[in-house]
Amino acid sequence: MINQKQDWDVRTRSEACVKCTKPFSDQEEFLSRLFFGEEGYQREDICRACWEAVSAEPALSIWQSVFRLPPPPPPETLRKETAESLLRKLIEEDNAAHANTIYILAVMLERRRLLVERDVLVREDGVKLRVYEYRKTNETFVIRDPELKLAELEHVQEEVVLMLGGGGEQPASPAQEEPQVDANARE
Numbered sequence: 001m002i003n004q005k006q007d008w009d010v011r012t013r014s015e016a017c018v019k020c021t022k023p024f025s026d027q028e029e030f031l032s033r034l035f036f037g038e039e040g041y042q043r044e045d046i047c048r049a050c051w052e053a054v055s056a057e058p059a060l061s062i063w064q065s066v067f068r069l070p071p072p073p074p075p076e077t078l079r080k081e082t083a084e085s086l087l088r089k090l091i092e093e094d095n096a097a098h099a100n101t102i103y104i105l106a107v108m109l110e111r112r113r114l115l116v117e118r119d120v121l122v123r124e125d126g127v128k129l130r131v132y133e134y135r136k137t138n139e140t141f142v143i144r145d146p147e148l149k150l151a152e153l154e155h156v157q158e159e160v161v162l163m164l165g166g167g168g169e170q171p172a173s174p175a176q177e178e179p180q181v182d183a184n185a186r187e
């Protein structure tokens with residue numbers, strides 16, 4: 001059970017198995033597990049061959065992934081703020097005032113199939129945490145679920161659209177690119 005108040009985190013995938021240190025190869029299946037320790041969330045990626053020996057050990061979450069060789073870095077063009085870059089920035093800032101926005105961005109990315117939900121955890125203080133995996137990089141995103149009511153959703157969505165449009169040179173209508181998080185939230 002998690003007993004520390006850390007609401008968000010991103011953990012990157014290892015390039016090699018933490019047990020035998022053998023580098024993962026492209027398309028190799030591996031297992032990931034998440035712990036909470038002195039330094040916050042800790043993630044371990046383990047190859048199939050090593051898994052048997054540690055499978056009985058307790059962990060917060062365990063899931064299976066496929067290793068993909070990282071794509072070459074995108075050219076340093078004028079990237080506008082996207083749901084993904086904004087999510088990363090807000091997690092980095094770690095400001096509780098952005099809890100709803102962070103969650104809505106994660107939901108947006110999940111609906112676009114960029115994030116996949118791997119687990120839902122309930123902390124000792126009752127806070128619900130969703131564990132997502134970013135498909136392209138296998139990174140783990142731990143996101144606090146603020147358990148928004150429908151009435152709150154629209155307000156948060158407007159805030160998110162504003163943040164996506166307000167940050168750069170993008171002239172108009174970010175809503176065209178950022179689909180509504182939940183059409184049913186509109187009256």
Ligand SMILES: [Zn+2]
Pocket residue numbers: 017018019020021022046047048049050
């Ligand atoms: Zn191994």
